Amino acid sequence: MDLELSDEQKMLADSVGSLLDKRYDANTRLALLEGDGDGWSRELWKQYAELGLLGLTFDEQYGGAGMGAGELAVVMEQFGKALVLEPFLATVVLGGALVAAAGTPDQKQALLPSVADGSLLLAFGYAEPGSRWSLTDISATAVPAGNGWTVSGEKIAVIGGDSADRLVVTAKTPDGAVGLFVVSTADAAAVTRAPYPMQDGLRGADILLTDAPAEALGSPADALAAVESVIDVATAALCAEAVGAMERMLWLTVDYLKTRVQFGQPIAVFQTLQHRAATMYVSLEQARSAALVARLALADDDVDDRRTAVRAAKVQIDLAARHVGQEAVQLHGGIGMTMEYPVGHYLKRTTVIAKTFADTDTLVRQVGAAGGLISA
Amino acid sequence: MDLALSKEDHAFAERMREFFTSEIPAELRDRVARGEHPTREDIVTTQRTLNAHGLAVPHWPVEWGGQDWTPLQRHLWAEEMTLAHVPSPIVFNTAMIGPVIAQFAGQEMKERFLPKTANADIWWSQGFSEPNAGSDLASLKTTAVRDGDEWVVNGQKTWTTYAQYGDWIFNLVRTDPEAQKQRGISMLLIDMRTPGVTIRPIHLIDGGYEVNEVFFDNVRVPADNLVGEENQGWTYAKFLLGNERTSNAGVGILKNRIIRIKALAGSLLDDPLFLSRLTRLEVEIRSLEMSVLRVLAREASQPVGMPDPISSVLKLKGSELQQEATELLVDVLGPQGLAYRESVEVPDGFTPPPEGAVDALPTYFNWRKASIYAGSNEVQRGIIAKAILKF
Numbered sequence: 001m002d003l004e005l006s007d008e009q010k011m012l013a014d015s016v017g018s019l020l021d022k023r024y025d026a027n028t029r030l031a032l033l034e035g036d037g038d039g040w041s042r043e044l045w046k047q048y049a050e051l052g053l054l055g056l057t058f059d060e061q062y063g064g065a066g067m068g069a070g071e072l073a074v075v076m077e078q079f080g081k082a083l084v085l086e087p088f089l090a091t092v093v094l095g096g097a098l099v100a101a102a103g104t105p106d107q108k109q110a111l112l113p114s115v116a117d118g119s120l121l122l123a124f125g126y127a128e129p130g131s132r133w134s135l136t137d138i139s140a141t142a143v144p145a146g147n148g149w150t151v152s153g154e155k156i157a158v159i160g161g162d163s164a165d166r167l168v169v170t171a172k173t174p175d176g177a178v179g180l181f182v183v184s185t186a187d188a189a190a191v192t193r194a195p196y197p198m199q200d201g202l203r204g205a206d207i208l209l210t211d212a213p214a215e216a217l218g219s220p221a222d223a224l225a226a227v228e229s230v231i232d233v234a235t236a237a238l239c240a241e242a243v244g245a246m247e248r249m250l251w252l253t254v255d256y257l258k259t260r261v262q263f264g265q266p267i268a269v270f271q272t273l274q275h276r277a278a279t280m281y282v283s284l285e286q287a288r289s290a291a292l293v294a295r296l297a298l299a300d301d302d303v304d305d306r307r308t309a310v311r312a313a314k315v316q317i318d319l320a321a322r323h324v325g326q327e328a329v330q331l332h333g334g335i336g337m338t339m340e341y342p343v344g345h346y347l348k349r350t351t352v353i354a355k356t357f358a359d360t361d362t363l364v365r366q367v368g369a370a371g372g373l374i375s376a
Numbered sequence: 377m378d379l380a381l382s383k384e385d386h387a388f389a390e391r392m393r394e395f396f397t398s399e400i401p402a403e404l405r406d407r408v409a410r411g412e413h414p415t416r417e418d419i420v421t422t423q424r425t426l427n428a429h430g431l432a433v434p435h436w437p438v439e440w441g442g443q444d445w446t447p448l449q450r451h452l453w454a455e456e457m458t459l460a461h462v463p464s465p466i467v468f469n470t471a472m473i474g475p476v477i478a479q480f481a482g483q484e485m486k487e488r489f490l491p492k493t494a495n496a497d498i499w500w501s502q503g504f505s506e507p508n509a510g511s512d513l514a515s516l517k518t519t520a521v522r523d524g525d526e527w528v529v530n531g532q533k534t535w536t537t538y539a540q541y542g543d544w545i546f547n548l549v550r551t552d553p554e555a556q557k558q559r560g561i562s563m564l565l566i567d568m569r570t571p572g573v574t575i576r577p578i579h580l581i582d583g584g585y586e587v588n589e590v591f592f593d594n595v596r597v598p599a600d601n602l603v604g605e606e607n608q609g610w611t612y613a614k615f616l617l618g619n620e621r622t623s624n625a626g627v628g629i630l631k632n633r634i635i636r637i638k639a640l641a642g643s644l645l646d647d648p649l650f651l652s653r654l655t656r657l658e659v660e661i662r663s664l665e666m667s668v669l670r671v672l673a674r675e676a677s678q679p680v681g682m683p684d685p686i687s688s689v690l691k692l693k694g695s696e697l698q699q700e701a702t703e704l705l706v707d708v709l710g711p712q713g714l715a716y717r718e719s720v721e722v723p724d725g726f727t728p729p730p731e732g733a734v735d736a737l738p739t740y741f742n743w744r745k746a747s748i749y750a751g752s753n754e755v756q757r758g759i760i761a762k763a764i765l766k767f
Binding site: 002003004250254257258268269271274275277278279281282285286287288289290292293296297299300309312313315316319361364365367368372373374375376 | 379380631634635638639648651652654655656658659660661662663664665666667669670673674685686689692693754756757758759760761762764765767
C-alpha cells in the first residue's frame with residue numbers, strides 16, 4: 001500500500017512550492033488581481049512552462065512530460081496553497097486534456113506542443129444560461145460547413161475564456177451528438193466575448209458564437225465520453241487544489257488565534273475557539289483523504305466506479321471546504337472580511353470550486369442514484 | 377478502497393474472510409448480523425476458535441501467540457472479522473491488558489496470564505474510571521496500601537463494561553498519595569472473586585445491561601500482582617490507550633450498518649431526502665476509511681503506543697458517523713421501531729415487525745455512548761487543539 005508521495009512527486013511539490021513561495025506572496029497576488037492587466041502573470045506562465053507544468057500530463061511526443069493524475073494533484077495542491085490566478089485549469093487541465101483525450105493525432109500535434117511551451121491559451125465552454133450542471137442539456141449547435149463546421153450559441157462562466165486563443169466548446173450536431181469543437185477567438189465577427197473577473201478573482205467570460213468557423217475535435221460521436229473523463233480528472237485536480245487552500249486557511253487561522261490579543265491574552269486560550277479550530281482540522285483530514293481517494297480512483301478501469309468515487313470525493317471536499325472556509329473567516333473576525341487579508345480569498349476560491357462542474361446536491365444525487373459507495 | 381490495496385493485501389483479506397466464514401458458525405454470525413448481542417459463551421467460544429488458529433491476538437509479540445503482520449494486515453484481519461459478523465475477541469484481553477503485560481510485566485506474570493488471556497480462559501475487566509475520575513482519569517482515588525506481602529485496595533470503579541462476566545480486573549490504583557497525581561498510580565491485577573469485591577449493575581437508557589460499578593472494600597491482593605513497577609501505572613495506561621490508533625474509527629461496523637440499512641430500507645431509498653443523508657454518510661465513511669489507511673501506511677515508521685492527534689480525529693469522526701448511522705436505521709423502521717420488545721415474536725393474528733424492530737432505537741440510544749467513552753469528543757478536540765495550536 002503506497003499512499004505517500006513518491007520521491008519524484010515530493011521534488012515536484014518542492015519545486016512548485018518554492019517558486020510560488022518566492023513569487024506569490026499576498027501583495028503580489030493582490031496587485032495582479034486588482035491591476036489593469038490580464039489578472040494574472042504572463043511571466044510566471046513562462047516559468048510554469050519551463051518547469052514542464054503546462055504539458056505535465058501530455059504525452060512526450062506532443063511536448064509533454066507524460067505524467068499522471070498523481071503529479072497533477074501535487075501541482076494543484078501547491079496552486080491551491082498559493083491561490084494561483086494563472087489559467088492553468090482552463091488551458092492545461094481542461095483545454096489541453098480535451099485535445100489529448102478527443103483530438104486526432106494531427107490535432108494533438110497542432111495544439112499540445114504550443115500549450116506546453118506556454119504560447120497557446122485554451123478554455124473550455126460547456127455551461128449555458130439554461131444548462132445548470134448538465135453537459136447535454138445545451139442549445140449550442142454545430143452544422144457542417146465545407147471541410148469543417150460552424151458553431152452558434154452562448155457559453156457562460158468560461159474559466160479563462162477572456163484570454164484564450166482557442167476555445168473548446170460543446171455543441172449539438174444535427175444528429176443530436178454533443179460534440180467538441182475548436183474555435184479561434186481571433187474571428188471577432190463570429191466570437192463575441194464579455195470578459196469579467198469570476199467571484200474568486202480568476203478571470204472568465206461569457207461568449208457568444210455566431211456561425212463561428214470551427215473544427216471538430218476528433219469525432220463528435222465520441223466527444224461526450226472524452227468530456228466526462230476529462231471532468232473526472234479535473235474534479236480530482238480541484239479536490240487537490242481545495243485541500244491546499246483549506247490547509248492554508250487552517251494555518252492562517254491557527255496563527256491568528258495565537259497572535260490576536262483580546263481581554264489581555266491571545267484568543268487561542270479560549271476553549272470555544274480551540275475546539276472550533278480542532279473541528280476544522282478534522283474536516284481537513286477528511287478532505288485530504290477524499291482527495292487521495294479521487295486520485296487513486298482515476299486508475300479504476302471501470303468507468304462507472306471511477307466516476308462515482310470521484311464525485312463522492314468531491315462531495316466531501318465541498319462539505320469540508322464550506323466548513324473550513326466559513327470557520328476560518330469567523331475565527332478571524334472582522335479582518336477575515338477584508339480584501340487586504342488573504343483568508344477571505346481562500347474562502348472565495350473554495351466556494352467557486354464547490355460550484356464547478358456540479359454542485360454538492362447534484363453530486364450527492366448522482367452518487368445515490370449509482371447505488372452509493374458501500375455494498376455487501 | 378480496493379485501489380489502495382496491493383494484490384497481496386487482497387489475497388490476505390480473502391484468506392481471512394474464508395477463515396471467518398468457514399470456521400465460525402453461520403448461525404452465530406447471522407444472529408450478530410441481525411443486531412443481537414452475542415452471549416458470553418458466544419464470545420469465549422469464538423475467541424478460543426480464533427486462538428487455536430493463531431488469530432485471536434495477532435498484534436501481540438510472536439512468542440506470546442502474535443503474528444508477524446504489518447499494521448495493514450492487522451487492520452484487514454479486524455475488518456474482515458467485523459464484516460463477517462464474527463464476535464470480536466474480548467477487547468480488554470486482547471487490545472488492553474495483554475499488550476501491557478507483554479510489554480511491561482516480568483516473565484512470571486507473562487507466563488501466568490498471557491496464554492489464558494489469549495484463550496479467553498480469563499475474562500478481563502477494565503478498572504479505570506471512577507465516579508470523580510472520568511475525563512480527568514488521573515484524579516482517581518482508589519487506593520492500594522502495602523501490608524506485608526499484600527496490597528489492600530479500597531475504593532470504587534465505574535462504567536466497568538461486562539464486569540458481570542469478569543474473572544479478573546486490571547485496576548489503576550493510587551499507591552503514592554503524596555506524589556503529583558499522575559506519578560502515584562500503579563496497575564494492579566485483581567481476582568474479582570476476592571472477598572471485598574462487589575459488583576453493582578448500571579442500567580442504561582437503551583434497556584440493556586453492559587456496565588457496572590465495582591466496589592473494593594479492604595480487598596487483599598498479593599504483592600506480585602502489581603504490573604511492572606510501582607507508580608508507573610499512568611505510563612502503562614497511556615500505552616494501553618494509545619495502542620490502537622485506528623480501531624476507534626470503527627469503519628467495519630459502519631459498513632455493516634450501511635449494508636443493513638440498504639437491505640431494510642425498501643422504498644425509502646427512493647426518497648431523495650433519505651437517500652441524500654445516506655449518501656453523505658457513505659461519503660464520510662469512505663473518507664474516514666482512507667484516513668485509517670493513511671495512518672496504517674505511515675504507522676510502521678512510528679513508535680508503538682505514542683499518542684497522535686490523528687487517533688483523536690478518527691475517534692471523533694468515527695463516533696459521529698456511528699451515531700448518524702444508528703439514526704438512519706431508526707428512520708427505516710418508522711412506527712414499527714417504537715415498541716420496546718425483546719423479540720420479533722407477536723401474538724397470533726398480529727403482523728410480525730420487520731428485522732431491526734428490536735434493536736434500532738435501543739442501538740441509537742446505546743451509541744450515544746460513543747462520543748462519551750474512550751475520551752469524550754470534547755477531550756479529543758482538546759487534544760487536537762493542543763497539537764495544532766502547540767501550547
